[in-house]
Amino acid sequence: MEPGPPGCSRPAEPGPRLRRLCGADQEASVALLSRARAEAELQRCVPAVAAVLPAGGSGERMGVPTPKQFCPILDRPLISYTLQALERVCWIKDIVVAVTRENMETMKGIIQRYQHQRISLVEAGVTRHRSIFSGLKALAQDQPDSQLSKPEVVIIHDAVRPFVEEDVLLKVVTAAKEHGCSDYDLEFGTECLHLALKYCHIKAKLVEGSPDLWKVTYKRDLYAAESIIKERISQQICMVMDTKEDEELVGHRLEEMLKNEFSHVKVTSGALGHTGRDLQQIILEQCYNFVCVNVGAYEFEETQKLLDVLKESDLSILYPVVVISVHFLDCKSVPFGQKMENLMQIREFAKEVKKRNILLCGLLIYYPQDEQKLQDSLRQGATIIATLIKERNSGLVGQLLVA
Amino acid sequence: MEPGPPGCSRPAEPGPRLRRLCGADQEASVALLSRARAEAELQRCVPAVAAVLPAGGSGERMGVPTPKQFCPILDRPLISYTLQALERVCWIKDIVVAVTRENMETMKGIIQRYQHQRISLVEAGVTRHRSIFSGLKALAQDQPDSQLSKPEVVIIHDAVRPFVEEDVLLKVVTAAKEHGCSDYDLEFGTECLHLALKYCHIKAKLVEGSPDLWKVTYKRDLYAAESIIKERISQQICMVMDTKEDEELVGHRLEEMLKNEFSHVKVTSGALGHTGRDLQQIILEQCYNFVCVNVGAYEFEETQKLLDVLKESDLSILYPVVVISVHFLDCKSVPFGQKMENLMQIREFAKEVKKRNILLCGLLIYYPQDEQKLQDSLRQGATIIATLIKERNSGLVGQLLVA
Numbered sequence: 113m114e115p116g117p118p119g120c121s122r123p124a125e126p127g128p129r130l131r132r133l134c135g136a137d138q139e140a141s142v143a144l145l146s147r148a149r150a151e152a153e154l155q156r157c158v159p160a161v162a163a164v165l166p167a168g169g170s171g172e173r174m175g176v177p178t179p180k181q182f183c184p185i186l187d188r189p190l191i192s193y194t195l196q197a198l199e200r201v202c203w204i205k206d207i208v209v210a211v212t213r214e215n216m217e218t219m220k221g222i223i224q225r226y227q228h229q230r231i232s233l234v235e236a237g238v239t240r241h242r243s244i245f246s247g248l249k250a251l252a253q254d255q256p257d258s259q260l261s262k263p264e265v266v267i268i269h270d271a272v273r274p275f276v277e278e279d280v281l282l283k284v285v286t287a288a289k290e291h292g293c294s295d296y297d298l299e300f301g302t303e304c305l306h307l308a309l310k311y312c313h314i315k316a317k318l319v320e321g322s323p324d325l326w327k328v329t330y331k332r333d334l335y336a337a338e339s340i341i342k343e344r345i346s347q348q349i350c351m352v353m354d355t356k357e358d359e360e361l362v363g364h365r366l367e368e369m370l371k372n373e374f375s376h377v378k379v380t381s382g383a384l385g386h387t388g389r390d391l392q393q394i395i396l397e398q399c400y401n402f403v404c405v406n407v408g409a410y411e412f413e414e415t416q417k418l419l420d421v422l423k424e425s426d427l428s429i430l431y432p433v434v435v436i437s438v439h440f441l442d443c444k445s446v447p448f449g450q451k452m453e454n455l456m457q458i459r460e461f462a463k464e465v466k467k468r469n470i471l472l473c474g475l476l477i478y479y480p481q482d483e484q485k486l487q488d489s490l491r492q493g494a495t496i497i498a499t500l501i502k503e504r505n506s507g508l509v510g511q512l513l514v515a
Numbered sequence: 516m517e518p519g520p521p522g523c524s525r526p527a528e529p530g531p532r533l534r535r536l537c538g539a540d541q542e543a544s545v546a547l548l549s550r551a552r553a554e555a556e557l558q559r560c561v562p563a564v565a566a567v568l569p570a571g572g573s574g575e576r577m578g579v580p581t582p583k584q585f586c587p588i589l590d591r592p593l594i595s596y597t598l599q600a601l602e603r604v605c606w607i608k609d610i611v612v613a614v615t616r617e618n619m620e621t622m623k624g625i626i627q628r629y630q631h632q633r634i635s636l637v638e639a640g641v642t643r644h645r646s647i648f649s650g651l652k653a654l655a656q657d658q659p660d661s662q663l664s665k666p667e668v669v670i671i672h673d674a675v676r677p678f679v680e681e682d683v684l685l686k687v688v689t690a691a692k693e694h695g696c697s698d699y700d701l702e703f704g705t706e707c708l709h710l711a712l713k714y715c716h717i718k719a720k721l722v723e724g725s726p727d728l729w730k731v732t733y734k735r736d737l738y739a740a741e742s743i744i745k746e747r748i749s750q751q752i753c754m755v756m757d758t759k760e761d762e763e764l765v766g767h768r769l770e771e772m773l774k775n776e777f778s779h780v781k782v783t784s785g786a787l788g789h790t791g792r793d794l795q796q797i798i799l800e801q802c803y804n805f806v807c808v809n810v811g812a813y814e815f816e817e818t819q820k821l822l823d824v825l826k827e828s829d830l831s832i833l834y835p836v837v838v839i840s841v842h843f844l845d846c847k848s849v850p851f852g853q854k855m856e857n858l859m860q861i862r863e864f865a866k867e868v869k870k871r872n873i874l875l876c877g878l879l880i881y882y883p884q885d886e887q888k889l890q891d892s893l894r895q896g897a898t899i900i901a902t903l904i905k906e907r908n909s910g911l912v913g914q915l916l917v918a
Contacts, residue, residue: 332726
């Protein structure tokens, strides 16, 4: 069977606001400006680069019916993570993905749903090499239908290596310019180098990758990938609370406890951002975890404001966003049973925002007079928050936990 | 630095009841007898076999300070899983572990805590090969202090390959008898084969392993190992409930829902076992997940009985056991707030059994008159049960969830 004609298609580019940053997660706003400058400099130095992703494999070794590039990680197909990693590199002008005819519609759906940009699709060949060939043909200037520009360097990247970093890609491009190689392979690179030399008389150079650049091959690799992704997006949290509150008070004390569980704890006073960091800015910096402290008369006032802002943003397109609505129980004013009944509204809120990939849970923290007991409650609260954020499991959405 | 004298030590063997089975998880009781016969036959045919585990490595590539063989998976060190896998093979008479002097006490602690048997410790050398040599010396008959018997075949097995199966080991032993090789290496075996031929003039044979036999090398491998272990012990659950209850009633309906989430759902009427399977038998078959349905006047009657039996058993030595105490809310008889207050006792029970590695959570299921709503409640209940069992996270212990 010969590969079909490339039939290069470029889907619409809705372009969510987030993507304009073209940057890594977890960048502080101060760094954004200097990063923008560095990017402009890179754009000037780096040659015209495109990437070709052969993604026509069937994933036999995985032991699951779905080809591995389409296997879900946190409910999103693996290939979308790889595309995201390449998209973030602003000097890669075009990304050509080769998929089989039967997976063409699936792939178009993925590009649309996760708002991937600069992607073109071509039909995969029967082998990995033929798929690469189809991709390269689409990038050649003599294709009448093609809207792609001819690149100086083409990066060939496996669709099932989701953790590729910009610095490795830059090394590859630099080596390609110096050594004239147009293909790279890292972990299993030596075989490719021999082939290049033997059949193509092309000098090839092995570029050192990182252990993170491994290939998802077996089912265990999917597990590993999911854990790595969960770990990466669970490093920082944003606390939304009244930042003008006395430092002795409970929100700030919870903040101190949370610093033992997370490497970055940002604090904002909410949507209006009178003091502290602006919530919009924190969303732009791609923080996927929110702890919202409600101490007002209406139980869910702060949480509802936060949810409204999150629903307006594009934050939850790529990853499920965790929101934990924190409440305090002072037994003297409201009895436990009554408080629980009041808070059960959270089930309805959670159901609604779940559709937007926002995972909402409630947390009721005991607020006893006894100082030691209060410490214990807050510590348990922080443990529960850490568990919910790190596991990121939709099965517990709408639950009200008690610390 | 030369390796120290082997100084072979054999810790006490408390021998929990479970281990006497010397069998795989999830064996039905009917199969136990025929398995016992097969084992007796194997004992007769297989030569005297011992295993040597070099475990002196520092785990540099892992990027964590703890050597990888001691890294925790579900709070238990990796090497304990490897020992468990070898121990289960009843025809391996002795297991010799080579550890560095500084890790000797840690290793003794692991053997005692997880009740490993047939294990002897020797001091590791500066290289893997010297550690193997120390292990082999301990097995030689001319050691005055040694209580070990000289084996015909010695299996050399990496301490960081926890998923080795009996059939692969049997293939290795058979090949060793036929080909005269006394060492094996699977994934990265070719190098070893060359070494054996070059330096020892020993014929070596490469035995085909399985993908599961991979080596824990990077941090991602620890994540993968944890997910695999969680998956393996979350396949089956045991429901404890009044099995004489009408089939139309709620326990049986929950059972039907749970069959969508788990491959094996066993049902018992509890400690006394009037009908259905005996709880003791289910514990012997190593089921690590229990769903206890409480419908009596005293909220926790069934759950407390179950916890008493579990505390008496050795079941939670190797894995955390999950117990979910299920209750139903019929709003006509008790209001929600009142019911929640009654059920908050679960926090105290959970705190107590947590010390025994039992993770207890509560689940309150709405029991509305409306048939469709009841279906929804039961379905959500099954999802929550599946989440708690599959995640097996101690951070949510003592929580009361609502479906």
